[in-house]
Amino acid sequence: MNQWLTLLNKEILEMTRNFKWIWVPIVFILIAVMEPITAYYMPQIIDSLGNLPDGAVIELPMPSAEEVLVASLSQYNTLGLLVIILSSMGIIAGERKTGVAGLILVKPVSYTAFVTAKWAGDMLLLWISYFIGYFVSWYYVGILFDTIPFIDFIQSFFIYGLWLSFVLTITVFFNSFLKSPGAAGFLSFAAVIILIVISGTFSKWVEWSPAQLLSYASTFIMSGSNSSDVWSAIILSVFGIIMLLGGSIVIFRRRELA
Amino acid sequence: MSVVHVKNLKKDYQKHEVIKGLDFELMDKKCIALLGANGAGKTTTLQMLSGLIRPTSGEITFSGSRNGDDFRHLIGFLPQHPVFYDWMTGREFLEYAGKLSGLSKKDSKIRAQELLKLVGIEEAKNRRIGKYSGGMKQRLGIAQAIIHRPKLVILDEPVSALDPFGRREVLELMGSLKKETAILFSTHILNDAEEVCDEILFLHNGRLVESGTMEQLRDKHQQAKIDLEFKEDAAQYAGLFTDVVKVQSQTIKSNKISFFVEDIELAKIGLLKVIAERNLPLVKFEISRTSLEEVFMRVVEK
Amino acid sequence: MELSQVNWEFIIPIVAPIILIQLILLAIAIIDLVRIEKVNGPKWVWIIVILFVNIVGPILYFVIGRRNN
Numbered sequence: 117m118n119q120w121l122t123l124l125n126k127e128i129l130e131m132t133r134n135f136k137w138i139w140v141p142i143v144f145i146l147i148a149v150m151e152p153i154t155a156y157y158m159p160q161i162i163d164s165l166g167n168l169p170d171g172a173v174i175e176l177p178m179p180s181a182e183e184v185l186v187a188s189l190s191q192y193n194t195l196g197l198l199v200i201i202l203s204s205m206g207i208i209a210g211e212r213k214t215g216v217a218g219l220i221l222v223k224p225v226s227y228t229a230f231v232t233a234k235w236a237g238d239m240l241l242l243w244i245s246y247f248i249g250y251f252v253s254w255y256y257v258g259i260l261f262d263t264i265p266f267i268d269f270i271q272s273f274f275i276y277g278l279w280l281s282f283v284l285t286i287t288v289f290f291n292s293f294l295k296s297p298g299a300a301g302f303l304s305f306a307a308v309i310i311l312i313v314i315s316g317t318f319s320k321w322v323e324w325s326p327a328q329l330l331s332y333a334s335t336f337i338m339s340g341s342n343s344s345d346v347w348s349a350i351i352l353s354v355f356g357i358i359m360l361l362g363g364s365i366v367i368f369r370r371r372e373l374a
Numbered sequence: 375m376s377v378v379h380v381k382n383l384k385k386d387y388q389k390h391e392v393i394k395g396l397d398f399e400l401m402d403k404k405c406i407a408l409l410g411a412n413g414a415g416k417t418t419t420l421q422m423l424s425g426l427i428r429p430t431s432g433e434i435t436f437s438g439s440r441n442g443d444d445f446r447h448l449i450g451f452l453p454q455h456p457v458f459y460d461w462m463t464g465r466e467f468l469e470y471a472g473k474l475s476g477l478s479k480k481d482s483k484i485r486a487q488e489l490l491k492l493v494g495i496e497e498a499k500n501r502r503i504g505k506y507s508g509g510m511k512q513r514l515g516i517a518q519a520i521i522h523r524p525k526l527v528i529l530d531e532p533v534s535a536l537d538p539f540g541r542r543e544v545l546e547l548m549g550s551l552k553k554e555t556a557i558l559f560s561t562h563i564l565n566d567a568e569e570v571c572d573e574i575l576f577l578h579n580g581r582l583v584e585s586g587t588m589e590q591l592r593d594k595h596q597q598a599k600i601d602l603e604f605k606e607d608a609a610q611y612a613g614l615f616t617d618v619v620k621v622q623s624q625t626i627k628s629n630k631i632s633f634f635v636e637d638i639e640l641a642k643i644g645l646l647k648v649i650a651e652r653n654l655p656l657v658k659f660e661i662s663r664t665s666l667e668e669v670f671m672r673v674v675e676k
Numbered sequence: 677m678e679l680s681q682v683n684w685e686f687i688i689p690i691v692a693p694i695i696l697i698q699l700i701l702l703a704i705a706i707i708d709l710v711r712i713e714k715v716n717g718p719k720w721v722w723i724i725v726i727l728f729v730n731i732v733g734p735i736l737y738f739v740i741g742r743r744n745n
Contacts, residue, residue, distance in 0.1 A: 118473075119476075122470065126470060133461040134708075134738075134742065135704050135708055135738065138700070138704050139705070139734065142697050142701045143735055145694075145697060146697065199735070203738075206743070210743070214457045215453065215455065215457040216457045216459060219451075219456060219457065220471075220474065221426070222424045222425060222426060222449065222451040223471060223475050224474075224475060225446075225474050256690070259690070260690070372426065373426050373427075504713055505713070
């Protein structure tokens with residue numbers, strides 16, 4: 117445990133020194149907050165483009181507060197995932213590539229601790245950034261549109277956060293056996309896209325897919341209630357995260373580090 | 375006392391045998407050089423001993439543990455090109471290494487301070503490692519390898535990349551280290567090995583072709599050579615010595631005679647006796663040995 | 677709609693914080709770029725990317741430019 121905390125501390129310190137604690141939260145804020153702001157100003161923006169021919173009428177129904185918050189989450193499902201994968205694609209591969217992992221792992225360091233501490237460090241960054249970003253978006257929706265009950269916000273926050281965690285864990289998994297951060301990032305991205313596409317196309321049959329968490333979080337915001345399927349998706353996600361992390365440890369342990 | 379016992383160690387890469395069966399034993403508080411040309415398998419051997427790569431077959435047994443046990447707490451390792459976290463300071467890295475090796479926070483601090491002083495980078499301890507020179511990184515590398523007082527310190531080419539000053543300092547550092555622990559280091563430069571080592575393991579094409587203490591190797595392979603130089607042409611005296619010395623071969627070159635002998639002590643006494651009795655016009659009497667360098671060239675050619 | 681008709685009093689408190697954090701992002705990218713020893717590729721290219729590619733520029737710098745090998 118002591119060693120694990122030492123490893124985690126190092127991750128946190130590193131993220132301080134390379135400014136991840138600043139830029140990742142800022143990016144998460146910007147991604148989410150653009151949605152309520154542009155939705156709100158859209159009529160004015162179109163107006164100011166001006167010079168529409170007479171008689172051209174643009175009807176832009178003002179979206180509801182719920183729709184805007186859901187749109188914020190959807191932004192996370194594209195740009196947010198990209199940022200998560202890009203910022204964590206070198207989590208282990210980077211250290212193996214430079215060789216510093218070899219220097220650390222000839223010390224009596226547990227492989228399990230090494231992998232899980234890195235994962236925990238990035239999870240911490242992810243959840244804090246995601247909370248700040250999503251919270252700011254919720255706040256803006258409240259100012260510009262209508263207040264959404266905090267309880268709805270927080271529940272959708274946790275449901276969708278699980279999917280983000282799942283994606284992060286996929287990246288960690290590819291890091292356990294690839295030596296190139298680029299390759300790990302690329303494969304993570306491919307895996308996530310496949311998962312999203314399959315879950316979207318066959319949504320009737322794969323209601324338990326972690327990629328469905330976005331739609332569950334969305335229905336939750338829209339209707340304030342959830343279908344019973346959300347639990348199967350949540351349980352499967354947690355299970356998937358544990359399996360991926362366990363698999364990463366097993367694979368990483370077998371790798372030769374030199 | 376034995377620190378580690380290596381038995382029939384082998385390593386294949388894609389069916390290609392790189393290490394073809396090594397047997398040796400390392401003793402406590404001894405410095406052992408793993409000598410060999412580039413590509414002889416030195417780094418592979420050291421990486422197996424440090425646990426970074428797994429042997430294809432064979433045993434590595436540290437005293438007090440069984441083959442296959444995790445022995446990482448017993449060793450300290452410095453790779454050939456050590457890489458650190460550039461964003462850490464030297465002190466931070468040492469404390470981190472100490473804590474990972476199982477020292478308490480307090481002990482890591484004390485030990486880090488001690489080692490920064492020992493390896494001579496104390497004034498740079500709060501600088502980012504990214505700004506360190508190659509020599510400073512090498513010293514930091516040695517410090518991190520010994521922070522937990524391992525039983526065996528493994529250094530891969532610790533002086534190859536250093537300038538003459540750095541080389542001297544690191545060799546001296548190793549000399550003082552062996553009072554506490556066994557050292558195994560690789561090098562392709564014989565001089566470095568001779569300087570601090572008690573024993574040499576000579577690796578060639580993945581095999582141990584020769585091993586032993588410096589003395590043993592010298593005695594085994596070296597030929598002693600005695601040069602005599604006279605005022606006049608030496609050929610006329612050559613015959614006088616044939617009875618007293620067991621000469622393997624001799625060469626005569628104008629005023630000089632060189633004898634290659636087996637037993638240098640006997641030869642010395644015999645020769646001097648003849649010279650003194652006959653009062654020969656001797657100018658120079660020189661005993662030399664063929665260098666170890668030559669010895670190893672011969673071993674490799676075998 | 678003329679610019680004068682835009683309700684600035686309402687827009688500024690909403691948009692200003694967003695612009696501010698964008699500037700922070702840009703500023704730390706520049707500060708880091710100046711202090712760091714080596715980046716992937718020439719530094720001046722990254723200065724241009726950070727300054728002129730809104731939001732994405734600094735992010736690209738942090739994930740690609742900053743890899744220290």
